[in-house]
Amino acid sequence: MNNLTKLILRRKSVRRFADCSITDAQLNTLLRVAMAAPSAKNAQPWHFVVVEESETLLRLSQLLPYAKMLSSATLAIVVCGDTTIHQGEGAQNWIMDCSAATQNILLVAESLELGAVWTAAYPYSDRIDAVSSALQLPPHIMPLNVIPIGAPMGVERPLDKWKPERIHKERWNSADSAVVNDVFAESL
Numbered sequence: 001m002n003n004l005t006k007l008i009l010r011r012k013s014v015r016r017f018a019d020c021s022i023t024d025a026q027l028n029t030l031l032r033v034a035m036a037a038p039s040a041k042n043a044q045p046w047h048f049v050v051v052e053e054s055e056t057l058l059r060l061s062q063l064l065p066y067a068k069m070l071s072s073a074t075l076a077i078v079v080c081g082d083t084t085i086h087q088g089e090g091a092q093n094w095i096m097d098c099s100a101a102t103q104n105i106l107l108v109a110e111s112l113e114l115g116a117v118w119t120a121a122y123p124y125s126d127r128i129d130a131v132s133s134a135l136q137l138p139p140h141i142m143p144l145n146v147i148p149i150g151a152p153m154g155v156e157r158p159l160d161k162w163k164p165e166r167i168h169k170e171r172w173n174s175a176d177s178a179v180v181n182d183v184f185a186e187s188l
């Protein structure tokens with residue numbers, strides 16, 4: 001198993017943070033990998049609001065019902081999409097593009113031994129309104145999520161989500177259910 005595979009399998013949502021500082025170099029790395037994500041037509045419709053002020057982190061934790069851990073995070077990255085970039089049938093592509101950017105942030109946070117978790121803003125109108133208002137986002141900028149980042153307290157463990165029954169060989173109703181051997185079964 002190579003190092004990237006190990007990292008992906010090790011990543012987990014972290015919701016309990018200890019005090020820590022995050023260096024400018026670490027923050028820069030997280031933003032650089034976010035912007036390295038694939039995007040439809042390479043449109044890169046993302047913006048990132050970095051929140052470090054403890055009052056704002058506390059305010060967001062009070063406004064977002066499933067993001068209480070923001071109050072103990074060192075900082076948060078709010079991943080936002082410019083909804084005017086993709087048009088027509090592709091108008092929703094900002095969601096996929098910003099999700100890919102988010103996953104890059106989550107994986108590289110893990111690689112830096114930082115804890116992080118995707119907490120939803122989109123598609124919940126009350127959470128979108130709360131984040132937009134707290135961060136003074138313009139109307140065409142949609143917050144996809146808020147990612148609290150800090151030092152993991154070490155309580156969370158990666159989940160094993162391997163489900164061979166979710167794999168379909170050649171067509172949906174394949175007679176052969178054991179289509180893929182779990183090559184990692186012995187090494188995990």
Ligand SMILES: Cc1cc2nc3c(=O)[nH]c(=O)nc-3n(C[C@H](O)[C@H](O)[C@H](O)COP(=O)(O)O)c2cc1C
Pocket residue numbers: 011012013014015066067117118119120157158159
């Ligand atoms: C679209 C999306 C929304 C999520 N929203 C929240 C949230 O609001 N609060 C939270 O604590 N976790 C949230 N999560 C994290 C999931 O709960 C987490 O990824 C899932 O339980 C699997 O755990 P793992 O990340 O440790 O593998 C969200 C994840 C995704 C992809």
